[in-house]
Structures are given as C-alpha cells and as structure tokens.
Amino acid sequence: MTRFSLRTLVFGVVAALGWAGAMAGAKAAPDYKDKKINVIIGSSPGGGTDGTTRLVGRFLAKYLPGQPQMIFRNMPAGHGVKASNYFYNQAKPDGLTWFGGASSYVDPNNLRKKVVKYNPTHYEYIGAIIRGGSVMIISKAVLKNLTDKSMKPVIVGTLDGSRSWAQALAWGSEYLGWNLRFIVGYPGSAALTLALRRGEIDMFGTSGIQILRSLIKTGKFQGLAQLGEAEAGGVVRRKSFPDVPTLPAMMKGKTTGIAKEAFDFWSSTNQIDKWYALPPKTPKDIVAVYRAAFTKATKDPEFIKFGRHQFSVDFRTVTAETIAKLIGATAYPKLELMETIRQIRIKNGLPAARLSEAELAKLAKKLGGPGLKVKTKLLAVKRGGRWLHFKNKGAAHKAKVSGSRTKVTIDGKKAKRKKLKAGMMCEIVYGANGGEVKTVSCSTSQT
Structure with a gap:
C-alpha cells in the first residue's frame, strides 16, 4: 500500500469514527406523537386546581410536539399531600407525567409535617396561573364598628384561619386597630355567603368574583381590603376591584423589625396560586419543550378567553422562572418568621394551625349547613x-x-x-x- 493510500485510509477511518461519535452524542428532540401523558391533580374534580390544570393540559396537548393525549388523575387526600408524595417519589422524569398543584401544597406550615415526603424546590416548573387574590367584604352597617373598639366587634366567619384572607384580617386586627371577632367552622364560601346575607356574620373573604359581585350588587356590602396581585416587583389591585385597597398598601409603615419581615414574607406567599411542574431531575430538553408549549398556550387567544370566562377576568399566567423563584423563597422560611405569624393568629382569635377534618365537621354541624x-x-x-x-x-x-x-x-x-x-x-x-x-x-x- 502506498503512503498516499495509507494516509487516505487513516483519515477516512478517523472521519467515520468522528461522524459516528457525533451521531451517537446527538439526541432526538422530544416528540410525544401517539403518547399518553399522565397529569396528577392533588384535589377532587370540580375545584379550582382541577379546573385550571385541565385547561392548561388541553393547551399543552395542542402545543407539545406530536400533540399527545392527556390522562387526568385526581388524587385527593391530605390537602394535596398524597398526590405530592406520589409525584415526587414515583413519577419518572421522562416527560410522560406532570403535576397540577396549588399554593397549599407549598405552604411552609404544611411542608413541615411528618407526612410530607416531598420538596417542591426540586421540581422543574412549567409555569403558573393567578386568578386574582381574595377580597375581604364587609357589611356597610358595621363600618363604624371596625375602628371603634368601644362598639360591638365586627364578626368574621371563617373555616379555621388557614385561608390567606383570614390571616390578612388578623394582621389588620393587630396593626390597623380593626375591631374583629372570629367565628371558625364555616365549611366554605357558600355557607359564609349565606351567613353574611342572614346577618350571622359581618365579614369574610373570597376570590370568587361571582360571589363578590352578587353581594356588592345588593348595596349592603363593600370591599374592605384585598390581597392584590404581584406585578413589577410589587402588589397591585385586581382589575375587577380597582377601588379596593391592597392590604400591603394599608400596612405600609405599620411594622418594623421581625414583624415587618414576617409580613413581607407572608404577603409573598399570597402571590402563589396554581402551578404546574415536571418531576425532579427531568432532562433539560424535556423541560424546555414543556415551557415552550406553555408559553405558546399563554399567547393563544382561546386559552385566555376560556381562563377569563371560566375563572376570573383577572386570570393571567406566570413564567416558570418566576414561580420557581417565588416557591424557592417561601417554602422553607426561618422558624422565627413562622412563629411570629403563628402568634399573630393566636393573639387575634384564630387557631394556631389548620383544623382536622373531624374538628371541622363538628364545627360545621354546630353552625348549621347550607340553608x-x-x-x-x-x-x-x-x-x-x-x-x-x-x-x-x-x-x-x-x-x-x-x-x-x-x-x-x-x-x-x-x-x-x-x-x-x-x-x-x-x-x-x-x-x-x-x-x-x-x-x-x-x-x-x-x-
């Protein structure tokens, strides 16, 4: 063999090996054609978490490569703990399973419970949705009582004080001088609405725009304060309630030191609503494909139309990066902050922790159900x-x-x-x- 032919052969072999190595290193882009994707939902069918997750799933299926079929699996139990434990510990990071979660699943109080076997800061987030924060609505007949503690206190009905709006009123009682008395045990917004109309209570809170509008329309009630929405690094009023002030604005300058730090932390947790994630350690290319599909969905006029019609005119989306940062900053705070918030709840008449199902059932029976x-x-x-x-x-x-x-x-x-x-x-x-x-x-x- 001549020197020329030998050299040619060597270069040819090297080139072939290089091409083969490059092909082996190349990875096909994720494609979900003819695939079925499991969607885990930590609540029962019909609620806000279920509804928003199904809406997101419908449009992810539209924009993911191959347009896969979404299979929705509701796993209600333990305020989302059962579904979260399953998703974190058993779901494979292969792009064939994702999770629809809620703010309560990443609540720092819940994350410290022994039954919790997951860490939400390890998820690969796809994006999130905000439907509008709660508005505290009050009877106009007791507005004078609110700031005069020599008068009969304003009666607030609530589940057990675990809702953000109830905690907001505890902050108001502590630092804004609101004259309040809490009655716990009402099972939900329907019972609270009826109690307010009957005059059993004077105030409660909800994010449900239909309930709020129906009450305000009577002329007997008005919005007192709202949790607001995160925007441009601050908290702004809901578009549907532009005349109701936000609690952070009302609390400005009212707290210092650890109390201010605790309030700012608590306020940040209220900006989490519904979120969607892939399992920990999901490959980056799969994460990128899902996030791209979510971004396309957020720009789809039909997606926004359905969201605003089905949930709220304040319906809007949040990027994966933003929700990941927010949950990362609030999931595991300093114990001192949590204790400060806990003491404010106790001092102002709310339970120190979420009540059990048995306790809630007993209280609901005592108060009476829908009338x-x-x-x-x-x-x-x-x-x-x-x-x-x-x-x-x-x-x-x-x-x-x-x-x-x-x-x-x-x-x-x-x-x-x-x-x-x-x-x-x-x-x-x-x-x-x-x-x-x-x-x-x-x-x-x-x-």
Whole structure:
C-alpha cells in the first residue's frame, strides 16, 4: 500500500469514527406523537386546581410536539399531600407525567409535617396561573364598628384561619386597630355567603368574583381590603376591584423589625396560586419543550378567553422562572418568621394551625349547613353538571355542584353530576344563589 493510500485510509477511518461519535452524542428532540401523558391533580374534580390544570393540559396537548393525549388523575387526600408524595417519589422524569398543584401544597406550615415526603424546590416548573387574590367584604352597617373598639366587634366567619384572607384580617386586627371577632367552622364560601346575607356574620373573604359581585350588587356590602396581585416587583389591585385597597398598601409603615419581615414574607406567599411542574431531575430538553408549549398556550387567544370566562377576568399566567423563584423563597422560611405569624393568629382569635377534618365537621354541624332548599325543575345544566340553573320562588338561581362534596342522587341512586340533565325535577339544598350545592336529588320520571 502506498503512503498516499495509507494516509487516505487513516483519515477516512478517523472521519467515520468522528461522524459516528457525533451521531451517537446527538439526541432526538422530544416528540410525544401517539403518547399518553399522565397529569396528577392533588384535589377532587370540580375545584379550582382541577379546573385550571385541565385547561392548561388541553393547551399543552395542542402545543407539545406530536400533540399527545392527556390522562387526568385526581388524587385527593391530605390537602394535596398524597398526590405530592406520589409525584415526587414515583413519577419518572421522562416527560410522560406532570403535576397540577396549588399554593397549599407549598405552604411552609404544611411542608413541615411528618407526612410530607416531598420538596417542591426540586421540581422543574412549567409555569403558573393567578386568578386574582381574595377580597375581604364587609357589611356597610358595621363600618363604624371596625375602628371603634368601644362598639360591638365586627364578626368574621371563617373555616379555621388557614385561608390567606383570614390571616390578612388578623394582621389588620393587630396593626390597623380593626375591631374583629372570629367565628371558625364555616365549611366554605357558600355557607359564609349565606351567613353574611342572614346577618350571622359581618365579614369574610373570597376570590370568587361571582360571589363578590352578587353581594356588592345588593348595596349592603363593600370591599374592605384585598390581597392584590404581584406585578413589577410589587402588589397591585385586581382589575375587577380597582377601588379596593391592597392590604400591603394599608400596612405600609405599620411594622418594623421581625414583624415587618414576617409580613413581607407572608404577603409573598399570597402571590402563589396554581402551578404546574415536571418531576425532579427531568432532562433539560424535556423541560424546555414543556415551557415552550406553555408559553405558546399563554399567547393563544382561546386559552385566555376560556381562563377569563371560566375563572376570573383577572386570570393571567406566570413564567416558570418566576414561580420557581417565588416557591424557592417561601417554602422553607426561618422558624422565627413562622412563629411570629403563628402568634399573630393566636393573639387575634384564630387557631394556631389548620383544623382536622373531624374538628371541622363538628364545627360545621354546630353552625348549621347550607340553608336554602327548593324543589324545582332544572332549567339548564352547564359544564358537565358543574352548574345548575333553576328558579327559587320565581327568581333565577344557579348553584355549583362539587365533584367531591355534593351528594348527587337520581331516582334514589348515587350518581355523577354529569348525569344531571335539564328538565329533571330535583330537590336542591344549597348555600346561596351562586353558592355550592350540598345535596341534589332528582327524578327522571318527572322530566
């Protein structure tokens, strides 16, 4: 063999090996054609976490390469702990499983419990959604009482003080001189709405725009304060409630030292609503594909339209980087901050910690459940049984059917809410117009 041919052969072999190595090192871009993706949801069907996750999943399927099918799996238990433990410890980081979570899943109080076997700062976040912070609504009849402690205190109804708006009122009591007395044990917004209309309580808080608007429309109630929304490094008012001040603005200059640090921390936790994540150690290329799909979804007019129609006109999205930074900064704070917040709750009449299911059930029974009851024909059933439209004493009413809390029966048998149909004669027990249904018993023989 000549020197020329030998040299040519050597260079050819080297080039071939280099090409093969490059091909071996190259990795195909993630493609989910004909794939099924599991979506873990830590709540029952029908709630805000479930609804927002399904909306995000619908549009992720549209924009992920290959347009995969999303399989939604609800795993309610322990305020999201069961689903979080499963996702963190068992979900494979292969892009075929992602998680729809809520603020309570990353609450620093919950993360310190022994049953928690996950660390949310290890997730690979896809993005997040904010629907608008809670607004505290008060009866106009007791506005004078609010700042005069020689008068009867303003009665605040709440679940157990674990809700951000209830804690906001505790801060107001401590540093703004609000004259408040808390009554715990109300099971939810429907019961609180009814109690406010009846005059049993004077104030409560909710982010539900329909409930807030229906109460304000009566002329008897007004917004007192709101948690607000994070924007440009600060907290701004919800677009739907531009005349209601934010609590951070009202608290400005009222605290110093550890109290100020605790309030600023607590205020930051309120800017977390619903978020979506991949398992820890998910490869960067998969994370990038998901984040790109989420970004495309946020620019889709249909996505925004559905979000604002289904949840709130304040519906907006948050980037993966922003939600990761926010959760990283609030999940594991100094114990001193948590103790300061805890003492403010206790001092102002709220439980030191979230009540158990048994304790809540006992209190709810004592206070009484939803108080409206009507036998009527269903005029319309919308969103797969989630909303019932009917008349009560000639007035048009609607009420929400929970997938986990509402008891549904048809012809005496337990049924899914999706089986409810317009024209059925039903007996409905519910909290208030626009509130939640406790029980609905229908008959097909009278349709």
